[in-house]
Amino acid sequence: MRILLIEDDTVLGAAVRDQVMADGHSVDWVTRLDAASDATKGAVYDLILLDLMLPDGRGITFLKTLRSHGSVTPVIILTALDQVSDRIEGLNAGADDYLVKPFDLAELSARIGSVARRYSGNPNPIVVHGPLEIDLAARSVHREGKPVPLTAREWALFEAFLARPGQLLSKAQLEEKIYAFDADVESNTIEVHVSRLRKKLGPQVIDTERGLGYRLGRP
Secondary structure, eight states, X not given: OEEEEEOOXXXXXXXXXXXXHHTTOEXXXXXXXXXXXXXXXXXXXXXXXXXXXXXXEEHHHHHHHHHHTTOOOOEEEEESOOOHXXXXXXXXXXXXEXXXXXOXXXXXXXXXXXXXXXXXXXXXXXXXXXXXXXXXXXXXXXXXXXXOOOOHHHHHHHHXXXXXTTOOBOHHHHHHHHSOTTOOOOTTHHHHHHHHHHHHHOTTSEEXXXXXXXXXXXO
């Protein structure tokens, strides 16, 4: 997924960014609400991680503005505000989850996965696709009962296809899903990852529409 992180604490922000990237997602990190507003206008995000106390305003205001404009992007609040009233305010403003600082980074990863599955319409973490059994929560794949190790990038790409079965995804869309906006992406990177996925998971796992893009193959 492509994730927008809005956090002004540089130490925590770096830790969250590194954790989320290690999970295979791309992360755009900003420290101010004005930069966050610009980011949402220039890119489509699958999820937003939102601090509530930013140098130029309150995250709640940003969240309410997003929702008032019709945005349905999932939002997880990350904040030191731990009163029940704060949680109620955040959830009522349209947040999908609320995580109080300090939090365990592994728990953050689990919550990101849980929210993403709910939005995909399938809260079940186990997906069966032909001979493949995929555990979205554990980020693991078995082919005919045997484990298939995937790199973080390979998993992120495969997950993008699983989230949109049957949908044609262009090379640019896939790059946007797995790389941050300032990443240096080589022209054949997606082709290389798709080739590796086919070798590991089977040649039919991803279909190619020449000149248009790729889609998840039929089971």
